[in-house]
Amino acid sequence: MTCLVISASEVRQLLPMSACIDLMADALMTLGRGEAINPLRQGIRLPEDRGILGLMPGYMSTPHTFGLKVVSVFAHNHGTAYDSHQGVVVLFETEHGSPVAIVDASAITAIRTAATTGVATRLLAREDAATLAILGSGIQARAHLEAMVAVRPIREARVYSPNAAHRESCAKGAGAALGIAIRAVASAQRAVEGADIVCTTTSAREPVLLGDWLAPGCHVNAVGSSVRHTRELDTAAVLGSRLFVDRVESTVNEAGDFLFPRQEGALDEQHIVGEIGDILLGKIEGRRSANEITLFKSLGLAVQDLAAAHFVYTRAGETGRGTTVQLGGPTSATA
Numbered sequence: 253m254t255c256l257v258i259s260a261s262e263v264r265q266l267l268p269m270s271a272c273i274d275l276m277a278d279a280l281m282t283l284g285r286g287e288a289i290n291p292l293r294q295g296i297r298l299p300e301d302r303g304i305l306g307l308m309p310g311y312m313s314t315p316h317t318f319g320l321k322v323v324s325v326f327a328h329n330h331g332t333a334y335d336s337h338q339g340v341v342v343l344f345e346t347e348h349g350s351p352v353a354i355v356d357a358s359a360i361t362a363i364r365t366a367a368t369t370g371v372a373t374r375l376l377a378r379e380d381a382a383t384l385a386i387l388g389s390g391i392q393a394r395a396h397l398e399a400m401v402a403v404r405p406i407r408e409a410r411v412y413s414p415n416a417a418h419r420e421s422c423a424k425g426a427g428a429a430l431g432i433a434i435r436a437v438a439s440a441q442r443a444v445e446g447a448d449i450v451c452t453t454t455s456a457r458e459p460v461l462l463g464d465w466l467a468p469g470c471h472v473n474a475v476g477s478s479v480r481h482t483r484e485l486d487t488a489a490v491l492g493s494r495l496f497v498d499r500v501e502s503t504v505n506e507a508g509d510f511l512f513p514r515q516e517g518a519l520d521e522q523h524i525v526g527e528i529g530d531i532l533l534g535k536i537e538g539r540r541s542a543n544e545i546t547l548f549k550s551l552g553l554a555v556q557d558l559a560a561a562h563f564v565y566t567r568a569g570e571t572g573r574g575t576t577v578q579l580g581g582p583t584s585a586t587a
Contacts, residue, residue, distance in 0.1 A: 253578065255577050256354070257575045258354070263356050263360055269363060269367060269399055276559065290499065290554050303326040310558050312559065318346060336455065364556045367560075368498065369548065377539075378448060383446065385447035407432065409432060409433070412442070453475050454484055457482040458483070459489075468545065494546050496547065496548050498528060499553055504521055
């Protein structure tokens with residue numbers, strides 16, 4: 253059986269942010285309609301807490317595909333030449349179960365994560381939101397700058413990272429690429445205060461965003477923490493916001509940003525307004541006023557990876573990209 257191997261550079265060429273934002277909206281609606289299977293992720297933690305190997309299987313009716321993302325997560329890679337998330341998305345055809353594509357997961361994860369944030373921001377941020385704060389300076393920070401510019405009329409962005417060289421490099425490089433003013437600032441508070449949109453894209457284990465800093469009408473995207481024992485937001489930030497998630501089941505099992513306040517007794521599951529897919533399907537209301545603070549907690553779902561990888565696989569076939577190998581397929585008849 254022919255299987256297409258698609259590299260990170262090819263993913264970036266074939267999966268523009270604007271297209272991926274629409275793909276993620278479709279994937280979340282498919283999930284919301286019950287037309288997808290998205291079990292909780294599984295994984296193993298390496299000795300001495302060096303890293304995690306995560307497994308994210310899933311199935312979608314539209315596009316008709318199933319597969320698995322397997323990815324290593326090494327948080328200490330932040331600030332090095334290595335991505336913190338490395339792995340592959342494997343797609344299978346649904347008639348015989350043969351593998352049809354192996355796609356670089358680092359590029360898929362970077363783009364689809366920011367694109368999903370773009371969907372949430374398009375639904376929840378004020379229409380006139382123009383000032384953006386990014387906490388973090390790595391791959392996700394840069395991808396989120398691109399996604400936010402795609403969905404809102406951003407005129408000014410502020411970037412904070414504890415490493416001065418990293419935040420300066422991020423601001424300079426992304427500003428030139430996006431054609432907007434991006435300033436590197438010396439503290440998270442300076443970045444956040446007065447911002448219309450805040451994206452946390454850090455590897456922090458303890459809160460880097462305090463609720464006291466958030467301006468009325470702000471929309472927050474909490475992206476960096478995807479496990480139950482770390483968080484980027486303090487309890488006040490979560491408690492003072494209307495909370496939307498990519499999936500409720502994942503949030504109550506995996507999201508430290510929600511689980512820490514719940515353990516403190518500050519809130520319960522009723523604080524979760526609903527899923528982004530519910531807004532898209534008209535089941536719940538998004539932003540209700542110009543002054544309320546909204547929060548999207550992103551964990552990342554297998555259906556997002558599958559939708560993005562399937563799009564890349566299809567485009568690669570149409571444009572002659574990727575490397576063909578033979579895997580699986582029919583077996584020889586035996587006597």
